[in-house]
Amino acid sequence: MTPTVNVVEALPWIEDADKVAPKDARVLSRLFLDRLPSLEEGTGEYQYVRNTLIEMNLSLVRFAARRFRNRGSGDMEDVVQVGTIGLIKAIDRFDLTREVEFTSFAIPYITGEMKRFFRDTTWAVHVPRRLQELRVDLAKGKESLTTTLGHSPTLKELAAHLGLTEGEVVEGLMAANGYVAGSIDTPGGDTETGESGPTYTDTMGLDDPALELFEDLNALGPLLRQLDERERAIIEMRFGQELTQAEIGSALNVSQMQISRLLNRILAKLRTGLLDA
Missing domain, CATH: 1.10.10.10 (Winged helix-like DNA-binding domain superfamily/Winged helix DNA-binding domain)
Known part of the structure; x- marks a missing residue:
């Protein structure tokens, strides 16, 4: 950080905003956020203040992206990019008079964009958002009960744990099948012997008129x-x-x-x- 040239009155000139330490970024962000609303959009001063805010707070985006590194699909660079969109929205909508830390305000915007990205791009078959969220709850519930009970939970146990009906659990489990698509040319077979069997195409019937x-x-x-x-x-x-x-x-x-x-x-x-x- 080299606050040597004041291109915007009362604000420092920062050469490499992305390299500003998080502690310094919090202090500087308040100064830049305070000044941004008074600048005319489209001017060089406005672009400098806004772009510097984005670069100084990219560490928030990278921090939030770590939560999604085990999703198993999608390039993390894409996740960072959509998270940056959330950061920009937070910068444009932040109001210092609310007396809320910018980091606390920005994180929900950033993670919201990331969740929306995974919801819209990783499901092989589109299912309602309610069922997409239920899939996550079912996975967490099964993991928790397996640890507690020492065995994989039954449908009744899982429904009771989540406060759902058995029908809702079945609906969620069926919807979860749409998360990953398999090729109809994938051969079946015995997983123990390794012998391959007919493909899904071989077992499909004719179209019903x-x-x-x-x-x-x-x-x-x-x-x-x-x-x-x-x-x-x-x-x-x-x-x-x-x-x-x-x-x-x-x-x-x-x-x-x-x-x-x-x-x-x-x-x-x-x-x-x-x-x-």
Whole structure:
């Protein structure tokens, strides 16, 4: 640190901000954070103060990144980069009047970006965030109970330990299978003898033509619920009860022509909804 030239009034010029000791960085950061709001964004002075703050506090990013070094996937350089994004957000949003240490304020932003990075990039299959977090809780619970009980916990024991139902535990365990993907060409076999067996591809069946219909019906459900009562009644009579347009018109006391127009309008609305979905 060489505070020799005052390019910004009352602030030192720091040549290698990344090499400032953490203790000194805490003191200097308060000075720079105090000055930053008074500078005009885009000016050279603003860029110097903001960039120096970032470089002085990169040690916070590296410290937080150590928590994720055993995740088993992803380049740690990428983790540091996304953590730096969190640091920048903390610098831009920090307010000295809150009387909170900058390090305490910044760490949640930094780790939050890192967690978001792992959540969005390391799962082979996208699952809801709730289940991603449940996977972590299940892993910790199994490890803790294995140590305490001396054996791998049963489903009931794990559910009781975590305060969950057995169904929720099963859902979490199934979701955990989406964390890592395996190739369908991976051969099976006996792990004890080392003999290889058929690949997953060999055991897969043919496509079920009913699956496409199921997907269409599944997408259609929410759209049907958006129709008003009269529109749902017409759809039910036409496609559920298989009544003719004339019979539907008679039941609703309107002409067959009106039913035809209503049906066309309803079907167009559903078709548009399915295409958007």
